[in-house]
Amino acid sequence: MDTTIRRLRRELFATPLDGLVSIALIALLLAAATAFLRWAFLQAEWAVIQANSTLFAVGRYPLEQQWRLWLLTALLAAATGLSWGLLRGLPHRGRLGRPWPLNDRLAALALATLALVIPAGLGLQPAIQLRWWLLTALLLGVRWAAGRWARLLPPALRRWIPLLWPVLYLLGMVLISGGLGLIQVGPSEWGGLLLTLVQASFAILLCFPLGILLALGRRSELPLLRWGSVLYIEFIRGAPLITLLFLGQNLLGFLLPGGMAPDRVWRAAWVLTLFAAAYVAEAVRAGLAAVPAGQLEAARTLGLPFPQALIHVVLPQALRVALPATVGQFISLLQDTTLLSLIGLLELLGTARAVMANPAFLGRNAEVYLVLAVLFWCCCAALGLGSRALETRLNPYTSTNATTATPAAPAQA
Amino acid sequence: MIEARGVEKWYPNGFYALRGVDLTVHKGEVVVIMGPSGSGKSTFIRTFNALEDFQKGSIVVDGIALSDDLRQIEAIRREVGMVFQQFNLFPHLTVLENLTLAPVLVRKRARAEVERQALELLERVGIHEQARKYPGQLSGGQQQRVAIARSLCMEPRVMLFDEPTSALDPEMVQEVLEVMQELAREGMTMVVVTHELRFARRVASRVVLMADGVVVEEAPPEQFFTSPRHERSRQFLSQIG
Numbered sequence: 111m112d113t114t115i116r117r118l119r120r121e122l123f124a125t126p127l128d129g130l131v132s133i134a135l136i137a138l139l140l141a142a143a144t145a146f147l148r149w150a151f152l153q154a155e156w157a158v159i160q161a162n163s164t165l166f167a168v169g170r171y172p173l174e175q176q177w178r179l180w181l182l183t184a185l186l187a188a189a190t191g192l193s194w195g196l197l198r199g200l201p202h203r204g205r206l207g208r209p210w211p212l213n214d215r216l217a218a219l220a221l222a223t224l225a226l227v228i229p230a231g232l233g234l235q236p237a238i239q240l241r242w243w244l245l246t247a248l249l250l251g252v253r254w255a256a257g258r259w260a261r262l263l264p265p266a267l268r269r270w271i272p273l274l275w276p277v278l279y280l281l282g283m284v285l286i287s288g289g290l291g292l293i294q295v296g297p298s299e300w301g302g303l304l305l306t307l308v309q310a311s312f313a314i315l316l317c318f319p320l321g322i323l324l325a326l327g328r329r330s331e332l333p334l335l336r337w338g339s340v341l342y343i344e345f346i347r348g349a350p351l352i353t354l355l356f357l358g359q360n361l362l363g364f365l366l367p368g369g370m371a372p373d374r375v376w377r378a379a380w381v382l383t384l385f386a387a388a389y390v391a392e393a394v395r396a397g398l399a400a401v402p403a404g405q406l407e408a409a410r411t412l413g414l415p416f417p418q419a420l421i422h423v424v425l426p427q428a429l430r431v432a433l434p435a436t437v438g439q440f441i442s443l444l445q446d447t448t449l450l451s452l453i454g455l456l457e458l459l460g461t462a463r464a465v466m467a468n469p470a471f472l473g474r475n476a477e478v479y480l481v482l483a484v485l486f487w488c489c490c491a492a493l494g495l496g497s498r499a500l501e502t503r504l505n506p507y508t509s510t511n512a513t514t515a516t517p518a519a520p521a522q523a
Numbered sequence: 524m525i526e527a528r529g530v531e532k533w534y535p536n537g538f539y540a541l542r543g544v545d546l547t548v549h550k551g552e553v554v555v556i557m558g559p560s561g562s563g564k565s566t567f568i569r570t571f572n573a574l575e576d577f578q579k580g581s582i583v584v585d586g587i588a589l590s591d592d593l594r595q596i597e598a599i600r601r602e603v604g605m606v607f608q609q610f611n612l613f614p615h616l617t618v619l620e621n622l623t624l625a626p627v628l629v630r631k632r633a634r635a636e637v638e639r640q641a642l643e644l645l646e647r648v649g650i651h652e653q654a655r656k657y658p659g660q661l662s663g664g665q666q667q668r669v670a671i672a673r674s675l676c677m678e679p680r681v682m683l684f685d686e687p688t689s690a691l692d693p694e695m696v697q698e699v700l701e702v703m704q705e706l707a708r709e710g711m712t713m714v715v716v717t718h719e720l721r722f723a724r725r726v727a728s729r730v731v732l733m734a735d736g737v738v739v740e741e742a743p744p745e746q747f748f749t750s751p752r753h754e755r756s757r758q759f760l761s762q763i764g
Contacts, residue, residue: 407574408611408670412625412677413601422624426615 149476158474159481160233162465166481169301169456175293178285179304180241187249189278195256196263196271197499209257218250279315283308297375301456303485305375309457310444310489313382317443318436320383321390322425328395339391346388351446355381355453378450386443390436397432398424430504437497441490458482524550524681524712525571530580532566532736540566541577542736548681553713555723555744558733559759564716567733568683571714572596572603585680601629604674608686610666612658618645618669619654622676630677637676644672648702664695668702675706682706684715718763724748732756 123129159166168179198214199207225246229239286308288294300308327339346354358381359374401424409419429436451460462478465471471478525548532541540563548554556564569575571584573596582589584599613621622641626632645651648668650661658666667687674682684703688696700722707713707726717723723730723744730747732740732755740747740756751757 402609402611404607404609404611405613408605408607408613409625411572411574411600411603411605412673413597413629414625415597415629418628422628423613427613430615 154477155474156232156477158465158471158477161471162461163232163234163238165461165465166302166458166485168304169461170299171301171304172295172299175295178292182282182285183245184248185278185281187245188252189274191249191252191254192256192274193271195253195258196260196268197503199257199260200263200268201261207257207260209260214253214257218253222246222250279311297373300375302461303458305450305455305457306444306447307489309375309379309382309447309450310440312379313386313443314440316383317386317390317439320387321436322394322429324387324391325394325398326420328391329398343388343391346385347392351381351385352449352452354385355449357381358384359453374453375455378453378455382443382446385446386439389439393432393435393439394428396435397428397430400431401427430501433497433501433504437493440497441493444489444493445486458485524548524552524585525714526581526583527567527571528581530567530570530577530582532563532570532575532577539736541570543580544733544736544738546731546738546741548712548714550712551710552728553707553711553715553726554729554731555727556714556716556731556733557718557723557759558739559762562733563736564733565685568685568714568716571681571683572600572605574605601677602680603683604677604679604681605683605685606667606670606674606687608689610658610663610670610690612666612670612673614658617655617657618650618661621658621669622673625673625677641672641676644675645669647705648672649698662695663691664698667691667695667699671699671702671706681712681714684713684717686716686718688717688719720748720763732759734759 122132199209201207229242324339327335330336362377409423448459450457527546530544533539558564570577585602623637626637727744730744740753
């Protein structure tokens with residue numbers, strides 16, 4: 111304790127000027143925090159959230175079918191716990207797995223606290239509060255079990271674990287929209303966070319491979335492919351998303367083969383995908399440029415055909431470089447889904463605006479926008495955390511001191 | 524094994540890199556190519572496996588004529604190993620994976636069998652205990668020895684070395700040269716671009732001096748180093764000797 115105080119003193123009050131700045135900043139923070147808390151507890155009326163929590167979560171999704179979404183959430187929680195636990199528990203690159211590093215304990219604690227505090231604070235129905243607790247318990251329970259027994263998993267099975275996510279995604283789409291014996295629930299009935307996440311995840315999953323293809327096209331030696339890619343990327347990057355969204359509503363019905371964009375929701379999803387692909391392409395292009403030419407030469411010299419050289423040698427290195435920028439793109443894509451409210455879709459922001467237009471909740475804008483901001487922040491934080499975990503796992507140099515990196519090989523004449 | 528006839532290469536800006544180069548390499552020979560920088564020696568050996576194209580002349584490698592046909596180029600590349608100045612190991616793969624990648628993908632061999640062979644090769648070049656490490660964790664000399672082993676793992680019939688020791692710290696040059704010498708002793712056909720006089724003297728069957736995109740002199744090493752016939756060769760030797 112004593113050392114903590116001493117350290118604080120050294121870091122915050124080292125010189126008189128430092129001390130002055132520190133005091134001013136602390137005062138400012140305290141003032142802001144009190145003002146906010148006073149508002150949150152005395153003035154804000156959270157009834158607007160309580161009354162509309164289902165609307166915010168899933169829109170007008172039929173009540174008797176909502177168990178499908180709860181089931182999906184439970185599956186997602188389990189899969190998250192499993193991936194998290196395995197990521198930590200499995201030995202990796204010669205290092206033993208550590209089932210519960212300190213950061214993870216803190217994260218688990220924060221998650222559990224949030225799961226207890228937020229539903230209770232919002233005054234959700236007890237049954238729904240209970241469900242959130244159970245979901246959190248499921249996530250952390252699976253996390254614990256996966257971390258603990260990861261090493262018992264046969265190595266042959268480990269390679270297939272990442273496949274869990276695409277399978278879960280397809281299953282999720284079936285659960286959401288129906289089919290396979292489930293009643294159809296059309297996109298027009300989706301709304302709120304559900305619609306936001308469906309749009310964002312669809313676009314994120316598709317824009318990534320599309321972006322890679324565009325980036326490869328842009329570096330291709332075939333002039334038609336190269337110029338086509340350049341034209342596409344520069345056109346998309348030069349146009350505001352909102353314009354493209356309106357354009358897509360009118361045009362995509364003609365451009366895409368029938369059935370791929372049957373309604374406004376899917377048309378918007380395609381526009382988001384095609385839009386983000388152009389930006390991902392630029393991130394991937396930067397990654398490709400960072401791979402020394404000698405890498406491709408070495409792969410080709412070993413007899414690898416071009417596609418294999420690309421898949422096994424160039425792309426793994428390029429995508430690792432491109433990952434942070436790409437995830438940044440995904441995050442802004444998630445936030446860009448708010449623009450869909452402008453073309454009349456009731457995703458989170460659209461739902462919020464509809465709620466605020468209700469005379470019963472007049473003047474409760476601050477509460478609604480705050481919840482919206484927090485929800486978006488949570489989604490983006492999850493994306494960011496996931497990508498950081500992926501990054502450290504993909505990077506072979508961590509915790510080793512690289513003696514020599516392979517520099518770019520200049521072509522010698 | 525390699526038969527190059529009248530190879531000419533020029534760039535669109537009019538610069539001539541190769542002005543009609545002839546070279547024949549027989550099976551089991553070690554041909555060392557020397558010459559001042561910019562003489563076209565690297566460019567020349569890079570044409571053997573089509574890393575560089577050329578505009579005129581012909582090259583036949585192991586009975587296959589180089590052409591624009593991608594399948595023939597790939598057939599040649601399978602039989603021709605190459606070691607680069609900058610090693611060009613794959614940094615995202617372990618040493619062992621660097622070795623096994625191509626044999627498994629290209630030759631469609633069983634992974635377990637290739638791994639056994641790869642470990643043997645790593646032992647031969649003296650770094651089998653580093654098999655699970657990443658290239659970034661090895662010294663330059665070790666990396667270059669891994670690169671040699673990686674090429675050998677494809678069981679090539681010819682090995683090309685493009686200044687294999689030029690990017691190494693002086694104290695690591697010897698370990699790489701020893702591996703190459705051992706390889707030559709086992710009868711591997713090799714074409715080596717290098718400035719290492721001692722290696723050329725001791726190992727080469729023939730020394731070729733290139734300058735300004737042409738072969739100036741081609742001679743057995745004793746003759747080349749003691750009594751070169753051409754003024755250009757004498758000049759070059761006095762510069763590096």
